[in-house]
Amino acid sequence: MGKFLKKHYIMAPGPTPVPNDILTEGAKETIHHRTPQFISIMEETLENAKYVFQTKNNVYAFASTGTGAMEAAVANLVSPGDKAIVVVAGKFGERWKELCQAYGADIVEIALEWGDAVTPEQIEEALNKNPDAKVVFTTYSETSTGTVIDLEGIARVTKEKDVVLVTDAVSALGAEPLKMDEWGVDVVVTGSQKGLMLPPGLALISLNDKAWELVEKSRSPRYYFDLRAYKKSYPDNPYTPAVNMIYMLRKALQMIKEEGIENVWERHRILGDATRAAVKALGLELLSKRPGNVVTAVKVPEGIDGKQIPKIMRDKYGVSIAGGQGKLKGKIFRIAHLGYMSPFDTITAISALEFTLKELGYEFELGAGVKAAEAVFAKEFIGE
Amino acid sequence: MGKFLKKHYIMAPGPTPVPNDILTEGAKETIHHRTPQFISIMEETLENAKYVFQTKNNVYAFASTGTGAMEAAVANLVSPGDKAIVVVAGKFGERWKELCQAYGADIVEIALEWGDAVTPEQIEEALNKNPDAKVVFTTYSETSTGTVIDLEGIARVTKEKDVVLVTDAVSALGAEPLKMDEWGVDVVVTGSQKGLMLPPGLALISLNDKAWELVEKSRSPRYYFDLRAYKKSYPDNPYTPAVNMIYMLRKALQMIKEEGIENVWERHRILGDATRAAVKALGLELLSKRPGNVVTAVKVPEGIDGKQIPKIMRDKYGVSIAGGQGKLKGKIFRIAHLGYMSPFDTITAISALEFTLKELGYEFELGAGVKAAEAVFAKEFIGE
Structure with a gap:
């Protein structure tokens, strides 16, 4: 000592760090999830999540870490053989690449020095060279290098094109400015143990209509991460939601909303x-x-x-x-x-x-x- | 915000500040106090309290703040008309004086500038002038001025005389060196919300044999604070003990013992x-x-x-x-x-x-x- x-x-x-006011929420009685009481908690929570994502789209929350949300994005957006542009400038860019490999994507890698930030121009160039690319995978805040990219500028490029922009905002959400709708980011994924001030164990994802079109077409195998099931049962979960984590998320989102x-x-x-x-x-x-x-x-x-x-x-x-x-x-x-x-x-x-x-x-x-x-x-x- | x-x-x-490891003890199930389980918790707790007081004497714990423990000292040691030497060099010295007044003591006040520390020589002088004084009330750490007295030196003076030395160690216990037995301090009182790292609500007191002689003789009215009742039921409480506070005290004392x-x-x-x-x-x-x-x-x-x-x-x-x-x-x-x-x-x-x-x-x-x-x-x- x-x-x-x-x-x-x-x-x-x-x-x-998890505030005590959030931890004590996690210690509350676990109620059954198929009850009007719990559904109304889910509804309030997911509504407030929209505020933090700055979106009108639904936000889905399920038990997994941020990597699970990343897998959900890949599995739902990329079919085997689909061309995906992947920015790799650190450990979490590598994770996108590994996921795309696992799902058989045709990967176009933008490999940068660790510590560099991909630019809108580099994305535009890659898209011009690969007009058939279906998805662009980016890391908003690359935790391994402490780098943040110009996501707004990148979205300005992808918005005009027939491509879905996905960003890993696992460490960025609730820390770096992020305006999903206004900027035109198509898919945002995050985890609970970062800006949301929760213990690990919950993943969140939001997709706009442009992304949903791709989801409907995906031929990749998926079950737990099949976002169509979450969309269908919203605000309820298709499987048992992590009840006490949702209590904590509700409190965290209330705190963030109150702070602004x-x-x-x-x-x-x-x-x-x-x-x-x-x-x-x-x-x-x-x-x-x-x-x-x-x-x-x-x-x-x-x-x-x-x-x-x-x-x-x-x-x-x-x-x-x-x-x-x-x-x-x-x-x-x-x-x-x-x-x-x-x-x-x-x-x-x-x-x-x-x-x-x-x-x-x-x-x-x-x-x-x-x-x-x-x-x-x-x-x-x-x-x- | x-x-x-x-x-x-x-x-x-x-x-x-209360460590989370202590707070969570307070959140445990409240069990009945007249059970072997709880009596054994009390026993372990009060044994460890002796270590923190550095005494072989029993330590008694009851629901009240430190002021209650101070009142217990006065009510059990001072009979109406008894001469008491009271050191007043701050707010908590004043409290001893007020308590002695409330119980009709004949007060000999050593009034010092706030921020001064009474010396062993001043105590000796007061005792020489007042050989009939029964008790000396001191404040080991005068919280209102941030002053600590030479308690060891003072005990060296009182030990040789037919007088009981009481010290308010409410803020000192678990912060300032205190060796009750070795130094010969006759009565030590404290509260929970200081060095013991607990919420407020629990008082502790320990008395040696010299002090107990005076307790037996006291003619002051007292009931809740009657230490004879606590002695008789030790380690149990004569009234309902503050069960969850005792859980927390047990943990706090374990932590202190482990640290040394x-x-x-x-x-x-x-x-x-x-x-x-x-x-x-x-x-x-x-x-x-x-x-x-x-x-x-x-x-x-x-x-x-x-x-x-x-x-x-x-x-x-x-x-x-x-x-x-x-x-x-x-x-x-x-x-x-x-x-x-x-x-x-x-x-x-x-x-x-x-x-x-x-x-x-x-x-x-x-x-x-x-x-x-x-x-x-x-x-x-x-x-x-």
Whole structure:
């Protein structure tokens, strides 16, 4: 246990901290799902989900992680041999590719350096070269690199074409601005343990009419993830819904609605700014060329054992951040500002990072990171 | 709600944060108290309480706040007309005086400046002048001023005399070193919502044989607080015990035992050091002439509206600290480091204080307080 009490701070990009007001909802009595009481809870919940997705389309929620929602998108949109454009600029772009492979898609890969963000121009070029592509798979916030793409600009390209734009908003929903209808994003998928401030275990997906046309045509095998079944039974679930997770989702969506989705986006932006300012003040570099406000990926400085950073932060300070995934293992570390986070959580993370870097022999002025973060917050709090 | 999520940080000297592992104990099924199961829970709990009091004497727990335990001490030790020496150097010294008045004691008051600490010499002098005094009432940690007295030194004086030393350890137990038996403190009283990390509602008291002699002789009216009834039914309660609070107390005492009481004292000392260093770095002054590690009382700087400090910290930053009580209202503010607190809680409090002081127009270098606190923690964490 060491000298101090070790409280636990989840500062990894999911799972994120779950507010007690949500956890206690999960502890309520499990009622039967085929009752008017529960159907009305589902109805209210899915209505509020539309607000967070910024859509008039139905949102479907089912028990699985975000990967299940990604699979639902692929299985329902891609038939064997269909051409799919897949952007791969990190671990979760790779996941789209793996799913498309599993369902026998004819993959056109836009392979980018990890940390790069695909541009609308690159999407347009790929579509011009592949006019028969049925779907474009993108990652709105690439959690493995802390990168956010210009989804609005990309949707401006795909909207005019006979192609369905799918985005993985697993880590982005409730963190990065996302206006599904206004921008014209056709399919949005997400999971519960990120901006929605819930434990893992629930996936959400929304599709517009353009996407539904493709769903009706898909010849891919699917059962649990067959979205037609969810559409038919809406707002009920075709199978047993995760009753207590739905209670928690209802509460989370109420909280987000009360705060206002624009405020939610804005506070993520400021926490991101503060983290970036702190990291810069410590003389460190960001990995991403287009950093988002979900998670900040920081390059491990020369001569420091990168794997030690998340380890010491977790074991000694109780602060769970993430290391690098795949080819970035040991080369970066990632501090999230995702979900139920206050400025003092960010300050805690930066402070623990300072202790950790000092211990590892990295040279900087103790307090410099926290000071830089405080300066960003002071501007917001008191205008100076 | 403002721009950010406002999490709640209880940094006042009680109630203190309750760990979730304790809260969930309170949510367990309420069983009947006259069952072997519950009696065995009581027994285990009160045994572990002895460890925290550092005594072989029985510890009694009953439903009331700390003031109830103080009343139990007075009602059981002081008969009308008995001479009692009462140290008054703050709000809680005043409470001893009020209780002694209510029970018709002949009060010898040692009245000190708020922020001063009574010395063993002052106690000795009062006892030499009043050899017929039956009881000495002291406040180990005077929460209203952030002062800790030399209780060990005082006990050295009273031990040799025919007088019972009572100390209010409501805020001190589980924070300041306290060795009831070794030092020879005759009566120790405490409450649940401080170092014991519980919600308010439970009081604990322990008495040695010297004190029990006086209890047997007391002619003061008492019923609920009649300690003879508790002694007789030990470990059971004479009336219905607060079953779920006992569950929580059991868990809290297990946690303290696992951590080790010396470690608990030591981490309070370091959090106190860090807070004092931060406050000094901000150019502020302490109130207390003998500051303790329960709560740090800081003088409001010239020209600043002192009442605004706790108000802004609570309403804008979610950080509940305390203002001044009684004659110190508006003149000090108090930041606790009591109970379930980590270094990052202290850093959070100092950071919120910095934002608050800036807003109120106090001049200092933003980040200086946090930097000074980090320097104290870095010494402990990484030895530099």
